[in-house]
Amino acid sequence: MMMKLFRSASLMLFIFVTGAVFFAVSASAATYYVDSTGGNDSNTGTDTSTAWKSLSKVNSTTFQPGDRLLLKRGGNWTGTLWPKGSGTTSLPIVIDNYGSGNAPFINGNGNESTVYLYNQQYWEINNLEITNNNGASSRRNGIYVVNENGGTLNHIQIMGNNVHDVSGNNVKDGNGSSGIKIRTIAGSVKSNYQDIRIDGNTVGPRVDRTGIDINSDYWCRTDSGCPGTNNWYPSTNVIISNNYVTDVGGDGIVPMATQGAVVEYNTVNGFNMRSGTVNAGIWAWNADNTTIQYNEAFNGHTSQDGQGFDIDYGQTGTVVQYNYSHDNDGGFILICQPGNAKNDGGIVRYNISQNDKSRVFQLSGPTTNTQVYNNTIYLAPGSSTSPIYVNSWDGYTKSISLTNNIWMLQGAGSWQGLSNISNLTFNYNTIYGVHTSGEPADPNKLTSNPLLADAGSGGIGRNTVNGYKLVSGSPAIGTGTVISNHGGKDYFGNAVSSTSVPNRGAYNGPGVSGPANLMSNGGFEQGNLTPWSNWNTASVISGNAKSGSYAVQLSGGPGSAEQIVNLEPSSTYTLTGYAKTADSSQPVRIGVKNYGGTEQYSAISSSSYAQASITFTTGSSNSTATIYVYKPSGSAKAYGDDFMITKN
Structure with a gap:
């Protein structure tokens, strides 16, 4: 005999015994809504227009596999959220949100927890804002x-x-x-x-x-x-x-x-x-x-x-x-x-x-x-x-x-x-x-x-x-030794061979083009001055950058940022960098000193970034140089970015 089976969004379990068909339908998987301002705990909770209101209503409910518990965005609750029940492998129980606005906000208010599960499984807790703060610590x-x-x-x-x-x-x-x-x-x-x-x-x-x-x-x-x-x-x-x-x-x-x-x-x-x-x-x-x-x-x-x-x-x-x-x-x-x-x-x-x-x-x-x-x-x-x-x-x-x-x-x-x-x-x-x-x-x-x-x-x-990364010509390229079971790739995703000699360091790709920058934090992308030093008015700011996210700002003059760079004696280098000033009558300088030769600088009076380039040769007993960006005077702000020293 043909049996017409009741169709539901819930899970159906069919059991075949001696030719007869028996079936059982779990309690229908449902979606429950909770609205801290417009809800009412006497509602059914199964529609946005009949939402529940409180955590206590949720906590008194045993949820079934496949159920969804949605808290309204913009809602605000105090206490512990502890819904009961467990899901199954194919039908976890999900906590999430609905509506628009800020994520649902729950403050545990000093309780042991804000969201709590105890001996429960197959749960997913998603997209809530949670604090647990009542002005004391415990x-x-x-x-x-x-x-x-x-x-x-x-x-x-x-x-x-x-x-x-x-x-x-x-x-x-x-x-x-x-x-x-x-x-x-x-x-x-x-x-x-x-x-x-x-x-x-x-x-x-x-x-x-x-x-x-x-x-x-x-x-x-x-x-x-x-x-x-x-x-x-x-x-x-x-x-x-x-x-x-x-x-x-x-x-x-x-x-x-x-x-x-x-x-x-x-x-x-x-x-x-x-x-x-x-x-x-x-x-x-x-x-x-x-x-x-x-x-x-x-x-x-x-x-x-x-x-x-x-x-x-x-x-x-x-x-x-x-x-x-x-x-x-x-x-x-x-x-x-x-x-x-x-x-x-x-x-x-x-x-x-x-x-x-x-x-x-x-x-x-x-x-x-x-x-x-x-x-x-x-x-x-x-x-x-x-x-x-x-x-x-x-x-x-x-x-x-x-x-x-x-x-x-x-x-x-x-x-x-x-x-x-x-x-x-x-x-x-x-x-x-x-x-x-x-x-x-x-x-x-x-x-x-x-x-x-x-x-x-x-x-x-x-x-x-x-x-x-390593610049072309680096002595670290292809001079390491093969390590067995090495993971197959480097930090940057380049392949590491099991037989070919690798690079030294975390980069195993080919040499990249361009000279190596011998300065540290030349673009200020660390978000701080280190290892530059401030004299009077220098700080690192977010924005006003030539590239990246950060630049050095001189909030007035006199003021400067300086960095001591380790170099080789009797060697020629080129310093490049960019600067601009908010007032063309108050130029900003990029320069080098304390390298064994006469101090050199380039003055920039442009309101948009302009490049300075200075070539210098260290003395026979000099292994450092001081690089600076300096505003001699005035209250207008000036900025510097993308400093680089390369060996010629």
Whole structure:
């Protein structure tokens, strides 16, 4: 007999038994609307004209697979959003928004969390604005997802949210405060997550203490220094990507107790701002085979760690690649472990570090089998940063190789503690510029200028570092050594052969055209003066640029910006730069002095950018020159941009 089946947008389950057809239809997947001003909790909620009003109505509802919960844009709620229920593999439950205007705004108002899930799975939380601020600080979170005795919970997706002003405490433990936290709490059922995606969120400003973290009470194993019964139950299929984390009290992004996590295309700007303890930008802990790639970390505060990146202990096979680290108080990367733990097989490759402070690399404790290759490190004139700093944490580094790296050191502190490493391979590296105490021997070292296109010119953004490509004729091109299992490409996406000799540094393409710029930050794209110095009226501004986003402004005269550049004695160079003045009767000068010859300058009185070009020859005992842009007098503003020194 033909049966007419009821048709619905819901999922249908058909069961065939002895020729008969039985079917069951789940409760219809529905869309629910919530409007903080025009809604009413006595409504059905299933249409924009019959929207609910309050979080309490939402929190008393158990949602079904495939349901959508939409909050009206421009709406404002106070308290915790905790809808109930779980989705399925094919029918997750989605939180999102509707309408026009600002994203839906929820303030947790000092509760433990603003958005909360407990032992729930197959949820997607998208496009909300979230704070948790009541004028005091306590343990609290923005988005908080918890697994306690839930076994393996699946598919938690958090995308496109704006989480800021989370007034949490700064306690560094799994129960501390975070902008976005996914946590597994120990219980009678061993539990973890499978399929976590945290993508495209903005976390900060004013978030304490961690921006984004995943952690678990199931962490005990000898690798992490735990002497008890092995109880490590990692979460899997974890992706943390495309997030912008800024102004966080402690750590930026930290996956813990994960297996094979990928952390990529994130930006962490301003971390360790308030906690007063050790924190880093992006790192993992007690997590195997983590890949940290295509990220930018900068403005790390203090040297209590303070590095942009970290391969911490309890790890095997962590790869840190294709990242850009700059202007971090603690340096580029920490590689560490205590004596009773494990940190084995870490790889640091094809990264760029610009003007990181304290120490570029910190090696702490008896780590093993670390490979550091094809990175490019730049330190500006006047830097006192240690290129490598080795210290004991229940012992020193046991085994590490550093190969094919470029250190361009216009300034640097000493290399510290390398003699304490049991098994150190240091080969095929380029060290150019200043040579300070403790510099390691290298049987294939190059000390000639690697001819980086425009070293020190990197700004904010991974795509601002073309200055770290190699100019044609660079001695670093094709003079490295082949590394096995090297990842297949460089920072810029150029292929790396398994057989052909690679370049040194993070760039493996052919030489680029044009001369190398020997100045640092000649276009001011770092957004600050470093390593220029200000006299009276100079500052870097956004706008009024000849190219890029930034220029130097002289707000009046007399005033100048100057930079001391390292050069070679008895050599001829050409200085070029651009300047303009708001008043043609008050010219601005571009010039060079203190190079062993007579001071030279070009005066520019144009109201639009005009180029100056000066050729000079250093004296036989002069290895530096002072470059300047100078406004002698007057109240009119003047601007300079795109300074360059090339060797003739």
